[in-house]
Amino acid sequence: MELAPRRHLFVLVHGGGGSRWDWHRVAPRLEAAGHAVLAVDLPTDDADAGLWDLADAVVDAMPADAPAPVVVGHSLGGFTAPLVAARRPVAQLVLLAAMIPRAGESVADWWTDTGHGELEGTDDDAAFYHDVPAALIAEARVHERDVQARAMAEPWPLPRWPDVPTRVLLAADDRFFPPAFQRRVVAERLALEPELVAGGHYAPISRPDAVATALLEGLPDGPGRTIGGRRPPPTG
Template identity: 50%
Template sequence: MATFVLIHGAGDVGWYWHLVEAELRGRGHETIAPDLPCDDDAAGLPEYADAVVRAIGDRTEGLVVVGQSLGGFTAPIVCHRVPAELLVLVAPMIPAPGEAVTDYWAATGYDHETTGDTIDVFYQDVPSALAAEAVERGKPQSEARLGEPSPLTKWPDVPTRVIICRDDRIFPPPYLRRVARERLGITPDELDGGHTPALSRPRELAALLESYVTG
């Protein structure tokens, strides 16, 4: 049995993972999906990592840390502070050590323009009622401290996997394939669908996550 530590992205809450949690728990695993203080101007990446570490508590075995989108900045910091066995990044931002979130776009050569409202961009393939609930539950993302250098000093010595989504309107697959290769030397695994597979394809995402720990 693994314990999946599920870290949400910008302006979101742990609820984002609830369907994946149900799938993983049904397969005999434990899950943790904390809310990050992303709407707090006083909180930055260190405080995001603090929230995750508090939620993990005294668990020390079978930890799989999973970061979605902006959660890709928090997840490797957490892996320096807990005995993680695996790090998984989903539709992610993949940070370099010491990099500020606000510097990421230029540093990775991001030149893609996204158009449309929140549902069109983030939840294009999520059932309409579920997408509306996701928007309602979301929190405003504070940018007050996103210009600070990440406390990450080096990539954690933890096996790392990257999952990208073939229809992602925010991080197009060619872009993420290149960044994963350049920054981690990794060829990503791929799922159909848009930027939020935990809501649009929870069963497929859970099965892929489980496959990483079952071999």
């Protein structure tokens, strides 16, 4: 795969049960703005796949001569995106309605550790798809995959968050990760001020214009600087 000269490379990481299809409405909008886009299928349906296997699936899909990318992790992709930054130079990390891990924490433990399990009304389809058009929900069902990877039970392997400019985007109408819940988790774990984008948990499907606009408006503005993002403190 050869990348035409463009301003930035976006690497888009889907969430649990999803696929690269989840980005099929956002990617053309980023490309129309003159950027390269790479959306990758993670091996979440492979029982033998660990956390590093998920990250390596992303890294292996990137051309060796690709510029340092903007890596965007959606939902469960928040566990994978920072691991990509441990494998390859990354210009920026963006977390969209994402899980934010701590050192040594597994996906399985995250729900209890963050208090998500105490929230009401977050365990049904409405929490995921309430603002997605019916036709797109039916199409999403076709692309859903069972999450069987052993990565779900593995401790997150980094000792701290990568020293990479990071942005956190909250979906304003997210019923699965409500904004108030997310703000608390972001404050506790990254000490960053999150930004709001329109839409529910599956905003890449329901509100692709809003997601693409947010990604474009916060692009890195030169080495070590970002618009709307900063490096988290070096905490575990």
